[in-house]
Amino acid sequence: MTFMDQATSPLYIQIADELRRSMEESIYQIGDQLPTEAELSVRFGVNRHTLRRAIEVLRQEGLVRVDRGRGMFVAAVPxxxxxxxxxxxxxxxxxxxxxxxxxxxxxxxxxxxxxxxxxxxxxxxxxxxxxxxxxxxxxxxxxxxxxxxxxxxxxxxxxxxxxxxxxxxxxxxxxxxxxxxxxxxxxxxxxxxxxxxxxxxxxxxxxxxxxxxxxxxxxxxxxxxxxxxxxxxxxxxxxxxx
Structure with missing residues (x-):
């Protein structure tokens, strides 16, 4: 599915918003592993650079942690x-x-x-x-x-x-x-x-x-x-x- 840019905010912000909503709606729960960068890039129809910017937004918010060699996970609030x-x-x-x-x-x-x-x-x-x-x-x-x-x-x-x-x-x-x-x-x-x-x-x-x-x-x-x-x-x- 291609992620459609229908808003005025940058595309990576829209992707971060969409993933954040998925967490709020418990589609992804604390401790769950997120799809890989390649899978998310295909889902949203963007390149990996744009996808990584979106993930970095969520990481800075404390919503996602990235474990080297293991992948991306939904983080718990400290x-x-x-x-x-x-x-x-x-x-x-x-x-x-x-x-x-x-x-x-x-x-x-x-x-x-x-x-x-x-x-x-x-x-x-x-x-x-x-x-x-x-x-x-x-x-x-x-x-x-x-x-x-x-x-x-x-x-x-x-x-x-x-x-x-x-x-x-x-x-x-x-x-x-x-x-x-x-x-x-x-x-x-x-x-x-x-x-x-x-x-x-x-x-x-x-x-x-x-x-x-x-x-x-x-x-x-x-x-x-x-x-x-x-x-x-x-x-x-x-x-x-x-």
Missing amino acids: ISYTLGKRVRYNEALKAHGLQVSHQTLRTIEILADSSIAKRLELEIGDPVVLFERLSLADEQPISIGSSYFPSQRFLGLLERCQECHSVSKLLQAYGCDHIRRSTRISARSVQPRDARLLALPLTAPILLTESINVDQQGRVIEYGVTRFRGDRMELVIKNDLS
Whole structure:
């Protein structure tokens, strides 16, 4: 079918408008792969240069992502997660109207290496509980979180991790509030294991956060490392950290 230029706007804008309407009408849904450039060029009766300009409009709007070697996909609107004083990840996602779920990946006790010991203010070789889980929003993977806790502070934590996926609620069972002391944010290339779990190509970027969290007395209770899908999440820092 030839795409007819019946409007005054440039042809590539008309094509972008048509594809946008198809997304709004759920002809193409979040995560769907769009037809190839060649197929869309034939559909609209234009050359690839014009088609690529239309796709670039949608990419700039955040509606389409282009994965090198894989194709073009309908992108989801980024989920805003505010980094405030209190750590409330699940509540933040639910506030967006999302159905939140988790899959436990690992719950094991390990010995603290120099890096983990420093962040948890422990001695090297002290026992530490690692609780790792995959988080999903509306059944789509969005992050992998690895939480490290001092074992001697939280007796029986390994068993409790099997029953509770919310770290804040897990800590509340021990009478601890879950307060953010600091968070370091960086952009990284996704690692192969994380790429598989997050359904990402190996060329995709992720947002990585490293957080030190304390209880109401200021004692370190968790060192958290979270890998967020860069195309699904945006992190917002509140100045008042409340």
